Amino acid sequence: MSQLACPRTESTHHRLHEFAKTALIKIFAHPYASVCELYCGGGLYMDKWDEAQIGHYMGIDVSSSGISQIREACESQRKAYTSEFFELDPCLENIEMHLQEKTNQADLVCCLQHLQLCFETEERARKLLQNVSSLLKPGGYFFGITPDSSTIWAKYQKNVEAYHNKSSSMKPNIVPNCIRSESYMITFEVEEEKFPLFGKKYQLKFASDISGETHCLVHFPSFIRLAREAGLEYVEIQNLTEFYDDNRAQFAAMLMNSGPNLVDPRGRLLPRSFDVLGLYTTFIFQKPDPDIAPPIMTPLLPETSYNHDEREWQGTSRRDDEKNGHTEPPPLGLGKINDQKGILGPGPADLRFSEAL
Incomplete structure (x- = not known):
């Protein structure tokens, strides 16, 4: 076991989460790449960057202990790539002031944990994305994993609706703000009918x-809007169940080797794995390089999308067959991007939104 391996990797949740992060690194990292990892504390993926033969690694974290741990590991293991570390909060501080000539140097910027904490306020999310843009070279990618708010919000709305449809005599036995499965429990602080853009807090606890x-919660249309304001163009937001299905031929063996009871003999996700992976989504943005090719353009959202009364999400559910997860996705609607897969990190098929925002 690696010196920096997570002690809880035996749980279903951690095995699946580590698989997804490893798969993303394998897809994006390439030899000699310059990589910046945000909230890198713990250094759980240093071996993965080593395998990808990157040229340089820059770690940024708000925790001094996390930075110390990962720096010591790099020094003791004598990594093939060079590395440097910075203790700062990319949601609050201006990275350009700290790094100076080191900005616009990263081929890849990743955030494999804690992105959701940046959506406590719009100012924090905006600062993060401005910092990402300043770190990336033109043509570089910003990618990572975050909880899938579409799935979580739809499950929450389903619970609240079921609670209010129950007779009053049964209500004391039900907690509408709590979502339970055999693998996890999600608890919201207050009941709300509409999806606030920022600061909607919940607690996620896995059984292990x-x-x-x-x-x-990460409001994905706001994520896309703020990213574009910072000079980053949307590429894809995709639920991890779809991410796995799209890349099953490449990654099924990896997940099988992660331990038992995750996939069937044909590499398809078992119900519990599907339920846990469905709580997360990938996100991918690119900083356009006008000198190489026409930039990827995020389609313009209608101005009404940002009106206060219209920009909250109304979670709706479709069928009660979440466990199979292999139904054909219905179209999503969001202005001119209704035909793009995964635009809202839509979660398993029965929890997709049936109407345009």
Whole structure:
């Protein structure tokens, strides 16, 4: 076991999460690439960057202990790539002031954990994306994993609706703000009918964990809007169940080797794995390089999308067959991007939104 391996990787949740992050690194990292990892504390993926034969690694984290741990590991293991570390919060501080000539040097910027905490306020999310843009070279990619708010919000709305449809005599036995499965429990602080753009907090606790973690929902249309304002163009936001199905031929063996009870003999996700992976989504943005090719353009959203009364999400559900996860996705609607796959990190098929935002 690696010196930096996570001690809880035996749980279904951690094995699936580590698989997804490893798969993303394998897809994006390439030899001699310059990589910046945000919230890198713990250094859980240093071996993965080593395998990808990157040229330089830059780690940024708000925790001094996390930075110290990963720096010591790099020095003791004598990595093939060069590395440097910075203790700062990319949601609050101006990276250009700290790094100076080191900006616009990264081929890849990744955030494999904690992106959701940046959506506590619009200012924090905006600062993060501005910092990402300043770090990336033209043509570079910003990618990572975050909880899939579409799935979580739809499950929450389903619970609230079921609660209010129950007779009053049964209500004391039900907690409408709590989502439960055999693998996890999600608890919202307050009941709300509409999806706030920023600061909607919830606690996620997996059955294998001693305590839960507090997160904020990521409002994906706002994520895309702020990214574009920072000079980053949307490429894809895709639920991890779809990400796995799209890349099953390449990654099924990796997931099989992660331990038992994750996939069937044909490499298809088992129901519990599908349920856990469905809580997360990938996100991919690119900083356009006008000197190489026409930039990838994020389609313009209608101005009405940002009106206060229209920009909250109304979670709706479709069928009650979440466990198979192999139904054909219905079209999504969001202005001119209704035909693009995964635009809202839509989650498993029965939890997709049936109407345009």
